[in-house]
Amino acid sequence: MPDPIRLLSTDLDGTLIDFRPGLPAEPSFFERVEAARARGAEAGLPFIWTINTGRWWQSLSAELLARAFPLAPDWVILTEREIYRIHNGRALAEYGWNRRCAEAHRELFAVAAPFWQELREFVESQTGAELLPDPGSPVALRARTDHEADRVSQFAETRLGEWPGLAIVRNGVYLRFCHSDYDKGSCLRHLQEIVGIPPQATLAAGDHYNDLPMLTRRSAHWLVCPGNAIEPVRSVVLAQGGYAAGQNFAAGVVEGWDALLAQAGAEPLVGEVAAWE
Ligand SMILES: [Mg+2]
Known part of the structure; x- marks a missing residue:
């Protein structure tokens, strides 16, 4: 069974x-990805991992x-709107989508x-919010507090x-703007068409x-925070029946991924005992 x-x-x-800089990411996450890739390759049904982020490629690749x-990752969704396939360490644009996206935003x-x-x-x-230069949004800013970001957002x-x-993209105290047709959810759904994997087999x-646009069952049936x-x-x-982990960051993603597989009666990806037990 796949x-x-x-x-x-x-x-x-x-x-x-973690928000603290420089800390390495949780190794058990990569063990799961490796195991899922190996099982997918064995079954002839490739497993695909995409990072779905607000960052630009330069910033993302430097952080990784x-x-x-x-x-x-196999693919990356950048600035919450553009899609790229990773090949030999480079990000190759999904040209048709990215061009339509750029045109819609320009207009x-x-x-x-x-x-x-x-x-x-x-x-x-x-x-007292600081306006930030952002090639992807005519106004982008960093508020001093969540409350101040709320005030700007409400205005x-x-x-x-x-x-x-026109839609607001909010991430903590950062605010920018986008075309409402382009977000982490619509990008993920387009990627699903490209790779031929439906929301039913997608974990976000x-x-x-x-992240809310991708954390819907329309985009992914398996949801974790x-x-x-x-x-x-x-x-x-x-x-929506998803899993809210007790552990933070990637350890929480692993906890949720393992728990959802266990709930579905699927074989664990790594070992017999789930990592949080
Ligand atoms: Mg985040």
Whole structure:
């Protein structure tokens, strides 16, 4: 019987890795990926791991090196909107999707020019948030606190109705904007079409607001959040029959992956005893 989980989509920051810099990622996660790849190869049904992140390639690849990741993902979804296949350590663009994505953003961001002006004025006059240069979003910022990020987000939400298609991407105190057709969920669903693996065989793991679009049964039937996930993510995962781990970061992903396989009556990927017991 093939493994019930054949596509794994993991966020990086706060899901696979600790926020403290330089700490290596949890080795048991890579053991699971290696075991799943080996079992997939044996069954002639490749197992695929994608990192689904808000980072750019340069930043992602530098982080994976700094954390000494022993394995590379098969695919990466970058800046929550672009899809790349990893081949010999390089990221090869899924050109059609990425071109359509860039075009949709160019058009929408140009039309919404008055919104950017208004938002910048709000941020500069009403908050201490720092505006950040971001080639992928006309306004991007880092708030000083979660509360301040909430305030900016609430202000933006009152205006979004005027700009159909415009959406907020929130990750902790960071805020940026995107076209609502492009997020971690729609990218994951497009990747599923490319690789021929359905949501029924997909596990998604994430910790924050920007992961919510992939943490739905429309995108993945197997849902996991680590112990450090924010409460709204935990609630969404649990409400859909997913697994909210007790352990943090990658150890929590492993805990959830093992637990969901055990619930489904599938063979464990590594050993007989699950790692958290
Ligand atoms: Mg995260």
